[in-house]
Amino acid sequence: EFALAREVQVGKATKTEWLNLHMTLHEQGVEPGEGLLLLKKYFVDDARVSRDDPVQLQLVYAQCLEGIISGTYRCAVPEAVQLAALQCQITMGDYNSNLHVSGFFKIKELFPHAILIRNKSAM
Helix, strand or coil: CEEEEEEEEECCEEEEEECCCCCCCHHHCCCCCCCCEEEECCCCCHHHCCCCCHHHHHHHHHHHHHHHHHCCCCCCHHHHHHHHHHHHHHHHCCCCCCCCCCCCCCHHHCCCHHHHHHCHHHC
């Protein structure tokens, strides 16, 4: 289910390239010190994600979050708002009026670009 991948530049875009688990990293041109990603390769259904394994849950959450923010995985505006709220709670904690002032939140890190473009007037 989990596999190694790396990010490669294709023009201006970044693409995820899965590594072959039957070949060595050297055979695949992976350089010493090159950063690799450990990602869940197949999403079938929720039954395949162990809710008892916090590491697996964190990896799946991080991969889904990145996929949604980058636009790889599409989602509706209400789902994006809910995900952004969860991410704010996780990373920033409870609301603090002294800390969380106008301009504090980095909207581009919380919402998919396509949603920001569509809802520019609302932001």
